[in-house]
Amino acid sequence: MNRARLRYPATIGLLTLIAFGARAVSLDAQPLWRDEVDALRFATVPWAEMLASFTRPGWNGPLYYMLLRGWVALTGTSEYAMRFFSLAFGVLCVPLIYALGRRLFNRQAGFLTALLLTTSPYLTWYGQEVKMYTLLPALALLAIYGLRRAVEEGDWYWWTAQVVATSLACYVHILAALLIPMQVLLYFTWWPQARNRWRGALLSLACLTLPYLPLFDWQAPLLLQERATGFPSYTLGEMVETLLNSWSLGMTGWGWPWGAVLVGSLAAWGLASPPPSLPGPPARTGERRERLALI
Structure with missing residues (x-):
């Protein structure tokens, strides 16, 4: 080797x-x-x-x-x-x-x-x-x-x-x-x-x-019930911003949009750009679909 x-x-x-x-x-x-x-x-x-x-x-x-x-x-x-x-x-x-x-x-x-x-x-x-x-x-x-x-x-x-x-x-x-x-x-x-x-x-x-299927039968009634979780509720936008900020800037990055902007921009660029030319076999058909599915 x-x-x-x-x-x-x-x-x-x-x-x-x-x-x-x-x-x-x-x-x-x-x-x-x-x-x-x-x-x-x-x-x-x-x-x-x-x-x-x-x-x-x-x-x-x-x-x-x-x-x-x-x-x-x-x-x-x-x-x-x-x-x-x-x-x-x-x-x-x-x-x-x-x-x-x-x-x-x-x-x-x-x-x-x-x-x-x-x-x-x-x-x-x-x-x-x-x-x-x-x-x-x-x-x-x-x-x-x-x-x-x-x-x-x-x-x-x-x-x-x-x-x-x-x-x-x-x-x-x-x-x-x-x-x-x-x-x-x-x-x-x-x-x-x-x-x-x-x-x-x-x-x-x-x-x-x-x-x-038996487990689904036991769990399904919960989908129609409201119950307290002990945590405050967040909108979907707040969830996304918090997750992206925390992922990129750490827990102290809450409330600042820069981490979300950075990660979102990099993700969009990575998905939109063609696969890089690298040594080895050519890119497979459907590779971009694969990246989208993984994201």
């Missing part, structure tokens, strides 16, 4: 170490806050009560708390030990997103996405919190990577990986169900290559929907 081929793996290894350091350096700088204390409480309730949350309307799945229960039994309940569980999954996202970016586009795209994830204020924040918000993106990345490999190669184990990762994500957080329509959209953006994989795609979709 020549130096050029070693450069990107070495760089991703370095980014992974940087991500680890950025999250580990102040992991126990603050005491546990309310949600983290709740996570510990949910992880240590009797098994019968924990398993009952599988069918409790409005609750996230119990998988994260089941895993945290085992982790706490091994490492204890200090701030550093419990938050390290989230840190590990957050750091794992760096090589995962590189692998996905490389598979979908090229090494340069994989490196750029890994760099953005390494320096993301949001993922650094959640990598230091006893919550499921790093396990969830790790599973989502695995699911999309498995789907892409399944469409490319058609092997049953990639379809299995996609179904298992998506299913686990659904039992980590209720909103992971949005992964299913997103994967359907991605499947069609990979047309006509995906055309020959329709049997695997239909079987995958059946595995991802049929077992959850």
